[in-house]
Amino acid sequence: MNTTNTPFLSLCTVGALNQPRSLQIIGGREAVPHSRPYMAYLKTQNETHSSACGGFLIRPDAVLSAAHCVDKKRVRLHCSCTERSQQKIRAGKWVIHPQYLHKGFKNDIVLLKLKKKAEINDNVQCISIAKENERVRVGDLCTVSGWGRTSLDPPGSDVLREVELKVQEDKICQRVSSNYQRQSMICVGDEKEEKATYKGDSGGPLVCNKKAHGIVSGGYENPFFPKAFARISHFEPWIRKQLKRTGLSP
Structure with a gap:
């Protein structure tokens, strides 16, 4: 400490x-003020x-x-x-x-x-956080908000943005990176939708059913898909x- x-x-x-x-989220929308x-x-x-x-x-x-x-x-x-x-x-x-x-x-x-x-x-x-025995399921739709980039290049807009991301199977992230750990990470993001967190969004919560289940972590070279978030329940x-x-x- x-x-x-x-x-x-x-x-x-x-x-x-x-x-x-x-800098802001890619492919998302402006969050309702104070939401x-x-x-x-x-x-x-x-x-x-x-x-x-x-x-x-x-x-x-x-x-x-x-x-x-x-x-x-x-x-x-x-x-x-x-x-x-x-x-x-x-x-x-x-x-x-x-x-x-x-x-x-x-x-x-x-x-x-x-x-x-x-x-x-x-x-x-x-916001409440997921308990040790609570896990998200593949296919769950969750929300991330942040001030990260809206594209590969700055600048972004000047408001908080949010994006809905789908929980993916662990094997999808395992194929992309040997560093993926299924017990302590969540694989998030659908490549077809081209929505993602990006630089500046790190540390924000992955919110599913009104609880924080993940933390925006470092991604892979492809900025859109997939993303490995820290799994809060772990x-x-x-x-x-x-x-x-x-x-x-x-």
């Missing part, structure tokens, strides 16, 4: 507010460049995201939101899964503890343990 010499973090828990020309009140916007910045990630509020003072968004980065994470309903909150600690590997994006999950609780209201809310015992260790109610 990072507790000393850590970069400054702040998170913006938002609904569907406008963002300053960040995704659990979304958090993280912008990583150092002296040479900046990049953006998503995240989602699972407790008033806890956010889940992808480990590669913060791994080995001495950066400043901040929110450049402008809407009145946004809440800018620092993260005091975060813990990356101990088996995380950037190669293949294995165990690509991080839990961030906020320095203060977010104010829960109509525009900022938590990590739920670890998440619960970290919530207790950091003094958060599970």
Whole structure:
């Protein structure tokens, strides 16, 4: 767990507010304002460049995201939101899964503890996560939202977007990458529909039946299909343990 010499973090828990020309989802649609009140916007910045990630509020003072968004980065994470309903909150600690590997994006999950609780209201809310015994089925239609690119090249539009993606058989992702792990990953996306998450969407939730079942992770060279997301049900015992260790109610 990072507790000393850590970069400054702040998170913006938002609904569907406008963002300053960040990068967005491919083949999706503009989200209805405040329809995704659990979304958090993280912008990583150092002296040479900046990049953006998503995240989602699972407790008033806890956010889940992808480990590669913060791994080995001495950066400043901040929110450049402008809407009145946004809440800018620092993260005091975060813990990356101990088996995380950037190669293949294995165990690509991080839990961030906020320095203060977010104010829960109509525009900022938590989302439930899948329990250890809950799994999505092949063919389930789920939703992902984020500020990632809408095409291979920037810029994107300036609003939160969302896209519906279908859960695929594990063997489809296994054919594409030897790094795919069926126990800890979910294979998502239909190549015929040309819809996908892309750069800037990492860390956002895969929402199925109003629960977060996956986390947008690193993809393969083909930006459209398929995508391997971190499977939350696999990590739920670890998440619960970290919530207790950091003094958060599970």
